[in-house]
Amino acid sequence: MADVRDIMEIERASTPELTRESIIGSDKPKKKFPAGPKPPRRPEGMHREVFALLYHDNKNVPPLFPSDTAGNGYKQTKIKLGMRRPRKWKWMPFTNPARNDNATFYHWRRPSDEPKEYPFAKFNKKVGIPTYTDVEYQQQLTCDTWSKEETDHLMDLAQRFDLRFIIMADRYDVGKFQKRSVEELKDRYYKVHGILAKLNGEKKIYTYDPDHERKRKEQLNKLYERTPEQIEEEQFLLIELKKIDARKKERERKTQDLQKLISQADSQNDTPRKTDKKIPKKKVPNPSRPFKVDTNHILQAVETAGIKFPDYKNSGVSLRSQRMKLPANVGQKKSKGIEQLLQDLGLDMNPTPTEEICQHFNELRSDMVLLMEIKAALSTCDYELQSLRHQYEALAPGKTLVIPPQLLNTDHETKTAPGEIIDVVGSPSTPLNT
Amino acid sequence: MSGGMLYGGDEIGALVFDPGHYSLRVGYAQEDTPKAEIPAVVGVAPDDSIKLEAEVKPDDSNVSSRPSQYKFYIDTTYLHVPRPNMELHNYMKEGMIENWDMFEKILDYSYDKIIQSEPQYHPVLFSESPWNQRHKREKLTELMFEKYKVPAFFLVKNAALAAFANGRATALVIDSGATHTSAVPVLDGYVISNAVVKSPLGGEYLILRAREMLDAMGIDLTPAALIAAKDVVRDKDKPRFTKKKLNFQPSNSWMTYMLKRTVQDFQQSVLQVAECPYDDRMVANIPAVHYEFPCGYHQDFGSERFKIAEALFDHAMLGAGHIAATSAGMCDVDIRPALYSSVVVTGGNSLVQGFSDRLSRDLQSRTPGSMKLKMIAANGTVERRFGAWVGGSILASIGTFQQMWMSMQEYQESGKAQIDRKCP
Numbered sequence: 001m002a003d004v005r006d007i008m009e010i011e012r013a014s015t016p017e018l019t020r021e022s023i024i025g026s027d028k029p030k031k032k033f034p035a036g037p038k039p040p041r042r043p044e045g046m047h048r049e050v051f052a053l054l055y056h057d058n059k060n061v062p063p064l065f066p067s068d069t070a071g072n073g074y075k076q077t078k079i080k081l082g083m084r085r086p087r088k089w090k091w092m093p094f095t096n097p098a099r100n101d102n103a104t105f106y107h108w109r110r111p112s113d114e115p116k117e118y119p120f121a122k123f124n125k126k127v128g129i130p131t132y133t134d135v136e137y138q139q140q141l142t143c144d145t146w147s148k149e150e151t152d153h154l155m156d157l158a159q160r161f162d163l164r165f166i167i168m169a170d171r172y173d174v175g176k177f178q179k180r181s182v183e184e185l186k187d188r189y190y191k192v193h194g195i196l197a198k199l200n201g202e203k204k205i206y207t208y209d210p211d212h213e214r215k216r217k218e219q220l221n222k223l224y225e226r227t228p229e230q231i232e233e234e235q236f237l238l239i240e241l242k243k244i245d246a247r248k249k250e251r252e253r254k255t256q257d258l259q260k261l262i263s264q265a266d267s268q269n270d271t272p273r274k275t276d277k278k279i280p281k282k283k284v285p286n287p288s289r290p291f292k293v294d295t296n297h298i299l300q301a302v303e304t305a306g307i308k309f310p311d312y313k314n315s316g317v318s319l320r321s322q323r324m325k326l327p328a329n330v331g332q333k334k335s336k337g338i339e340q341l342l343q344d345l346g347l348d349m350n351p352t353p354t355e356e357i358c359q360h361f362n363e364l365r366s367d368m369v370l371l372m373e374i375k376a377a378l379s380t381c382d383y384e385l386q387s388l389r390h391q392y393e394a395l396a397p398g399k400t401l402v403i404p405p406q407l408l409n410t411d412h413e414t415k416t417a418p419g420e421i422i423d424v425v426g427s428p429s430t431p432l433n434t
Numbered sequence: 435m436s437g438g439m440l441y442g443g444d445e446i447g448a449l450v451f452d453p454g455h456y457s458l459r460v461g462y463a464q465e466d467t468p469k470a471e472i473p474a475v476v477g478v479a480p481d482d483s484i485k486l487e488a489e490v491k492p493d494d495s496n497v498s499s500r501p502s503q504y505k506f507y508i509d510t511t512y513l514h515v516p517r518p519n520m521e522l523h524n525y526m527k528e529g530m531i532e533n534w535d536m537f538e539k540i541l542d543y544s545y546d547k548i549i550q551s552e553p554q555y556h557p558v559l560f561s562e563s564p565w566n567q568r569h570k571r572e573k574l575t576e577l578m579f580e581k582y583k584v585p586a587f588f589l590v591k592n593a594a595l596a597a598f599a600n601g602r603a604t605a606l607v608i609d610s611g612a613t614h615t616s617a618v619p620v621l622d623g624y625v626i627s628n629a630v631v632k633s634p635l636g637g638e639y640l641i642l643r644a645r646e647m648l649d650a651m652g653i654d655l656t657p658a659a660l661i662a663a664k665d666v667v668r669d670k671d672k673p674r675f676t677k678k679k680l681n682f683q684p685s686n687s688w689m690t691y692m693l694k695r696t697v698q699d700f701q702q703s704v705l706q707v708a709e710c711p712y713d714d715r716m717v718a719n720i721p722a723v724h725y726e727f728p729c730g731y732h733q734d735f736g737s738e739r740f741k742i743a744e745a746l747f748d749h750a751m752l753g754a755g756h757i758a759a760t761s762a763g764m765c766d767v768d769i770r771p772a773l774y775s776s777v778v779v780t781g782g783n784s785l786v787q788g789f790s791d792r793l794s795r796d797l798q799s800r801t802p803g804s805m806k807l808k809m810i811a812a813n814g815t816v817e818r819r820f821g822a823w824v825g826g827s828i829l830a831s832i833g834t835f836q837q838m839w840m841s842m843q844e845y846q847e848s849g850k851a852q853i854d855r856k857c858p
Contacts, residue, residue: 043440045440046440091447096836096837098836098837099836099837099839099841101841101843101844101847102843103585103586103839103841103842103843103844104585105446105557105585105586105836105839106446106447106555107444107445107446107447108445118836119833120442120444120833120834120836120837121837123833123834124834124837160855160858161624161858164621164622164624166621166626166765166766166768166769167621167622167624167626167858169766170624170626170627170628170629171627171858182766217766217767217768220767220768221767223802223804224767224770224802224804224805225802226802226803228803231803
């Protein structure tokens with residue numbers, strides 16, 4: 001390894017120095033082992049090979065060389081070949097207490113082992129099936145649909161098949177009694193069981209609802225009996241549902257946005273801000289924008305949706321140019337858009353920050369953001385309008401939805417974005433500017 | 435009892451018999467393969483009172499109270515020799531024992547030649563078909579206790595045993611044997627008898643179809659036992675062989691049986707089930723298999739191998755996949771997932787090449803989409819053919835099973851009708 005490292009010119013990790021201890025091993029035996037989970041002990045009598053098959057996880061991989069040399073080392077590894085005679089095996093009779101006849105079978109056993117109870121008898125577990133006397137039956141257990149004989153038969157089957165109701169239904173004596181379903185059997189059994197348990201003063205009483213079970217099984221059956229096409233259809237519908245949900249959410253979000261714009265417009269109309277008086281001025285630096293007086297209030301509303309520049313009144317001495325800095329909450333996309341628009345208009349990115357320029361420049365950029373937002377709103381409205389039209393045409397074939405021309409958005413109109421605001425606000429009757 | 439309780443086993447020297455239409459499997463419990471597989475056919479020939487052969491099974495005729503004017507020939511070595519006037523009889527019918535006299539002969543033979551021990555020392559576990567009739571079960575019980583004086587007896591449905599052999603207590607067992615293919619749901623070791631579905635398409639059917647085809651092709655099917663010498667001929671050339679000189683005509687039943695064995699060999703080595711429903715173009719790509727008949731004739735078999743085997747699956751109602759799905763569909767909804775998740779394939783006929791693949795495919799297409807399907811098919815020939823016997827061997831040597839036997843005492847107390855209660 002070291003050679004390879006030398007060739008590859010990899011710096012060698014400092015190897016621990018060779019000491020006597022590292023070669024021979026320290027004198028004191030290492031007592032500490034990592035406190036991992038103890039490997040399961042091999043049960044007595046189990047063959048080593050079999051045990052190895054059961055527990056061979058990587059945690060307990062056997063060591064590559066004998067590690068148990070502590071203490072005596074190899075000194076006493078010789079097999080002790082005692083001169084004792086091997087213990088005998090004998091073909092011996094046994095009786096099984098789990099049987100109620102005293103049948104005797106034979107098996108191999110060591111005569112030296114104490115003849116104890118047959119070891120497998122303890123696994124003979126039976127389910128406790130309630131019993132009843134004739135009197136009890138007459139008083140408590142009579143039922144219109146079940147005769148005593150049939151109930152007896154049921155209890156007998158329950159005993160024989162340890163309450164495996166499906167097998168019980170299968171082996172039901174159809175010759176003597178009518179065919180019963182698993183639910184009927186269960187219902188009757190648990191009713192009898194419950195009544196008897198109550199009589200005996202037991203607290204735990206099982207109840208069984210056959211109708212519910214029947215319904216459950218019916219549904220389960222329906223679930224299993226779906227054809228592949230049906231399953232496919234279901235999958236398809238689920239995906240569609242998801243799509244519809246997503247679309248609905250999207251629409252709601254947009255409506256909310258619009259609502260916000262509208263409500264802001266309303267509130268601004270009621271309490272005009274001081275920026276109000278600056279609006280006429282705005283036209284001066286940017287005469288290309290076709291304004292209408294009656295859209296002013298909307299503009300204000302929209303203005304708030306633009307950029308909010310922080311006030312620097314209480315901040316003491318500051319550079320005026322500082323006021324022109326875009327606030328941090330303006331996203332990258334918006335600022336990029338502003339830049340683009342400024343370039344299109346041939347304006348300086350950083351004009352000289354006189355009081356006036358500062359003011360107007362900020363307002364201009366705020367308007368630009370607003371313009372972008374409104375354009376986006378317009379295009380989504382337009383898109384929705386188109387998609388609704390398509391839907392309408394799909395649902396009512398042959399008909400075409402005539403959209404009033406003032407609702408239609410054409411290319412040259414996009415330039416006049418602020419005019420569309422009227423539409424957004426919801427007064428379509430307002431004449432549009434071109 | 436080495437290891438004792440650890441493995442849950444306790445061997446008590448029990449014997450396991452697994453009668454089938456093709457053969458009877460006999461052996462000691464706790465062994466992994468039966469000691470012998472005896473064809474389920476007995477050859478009967480009139481005794482010529484010239485007692486010279488020691489090979490013939492000595493019959494204990496005093497038991498069957500039949501005048502010993504017949505000799506019985508049992509096991510392959512004796513059966514496959516042509517003998518004058520020897521008629522062959524199959525004692526099985528529809529998976530159940532039909533001819534009890536013949537069956538006794540077989541049992542005698544098993545104890546004598548295979549087990550080589552006295553029946554009264556060994557408890558006996560028998561397998562039976564899931565649709566076995568009550569009176570047949572009782573008759574068998576009576577026979578074992580009265581004639582053979584077995585200390586204990588037990589009857590288990592072979593489907594349950596096959597499930598045990600594959601390590602399942604709950605399974606849908608697809609057993610494709612000589613005469614039947616059956617789908618049997620097993621729940622906790624109990625067969626759900628009302629949901630058993632069987633179809634008469636098995637090994638015999640394939641043999642029949644193969645024989646029809648070979649006859650149509652004009653291939654000489656003289657069994658090996660009648661051929662004295664043969665020459666090497668070229669592919670598809672007329673065979674040149676000499677027949678053995680017999681001074682008698684072998685009986686029809688013997689000829690039929692030997693022909694069946696001959697075709698069976700052909701069937702086992704050549705036939706294959708296509709992976710998907712038969713299609714000429716697909717099959718054309720699979721290499722042909724070469725086969726030489728006992729008479730020396732040989733040729734390649736291509737699409738024929740698939741065409742014949744396809745019969746096991748292409749029947750609308752009787753295909754193996756269909757009966758499996760039907761059977762599962764007849765069970766309670768709650769246990770269907772458990773059944774589908776362990777579909778055990780067993781029986782000698784399931785060894786036809788490609789059987790389990792095709793079954794898996796067929797069943798998959800019929801399984802509800804949300805259900806997990808798992809096929810369990812033992813890889814070994816022995817495990818597959820003797821599935822029920824192996825299961826019986828396991829069951830009879832389990833410690834907790836030893837309380838289940840119907841003992842001689844119980845038989846004497848309550849009679850043969852008890853078997854219905856003891857062995858569900």
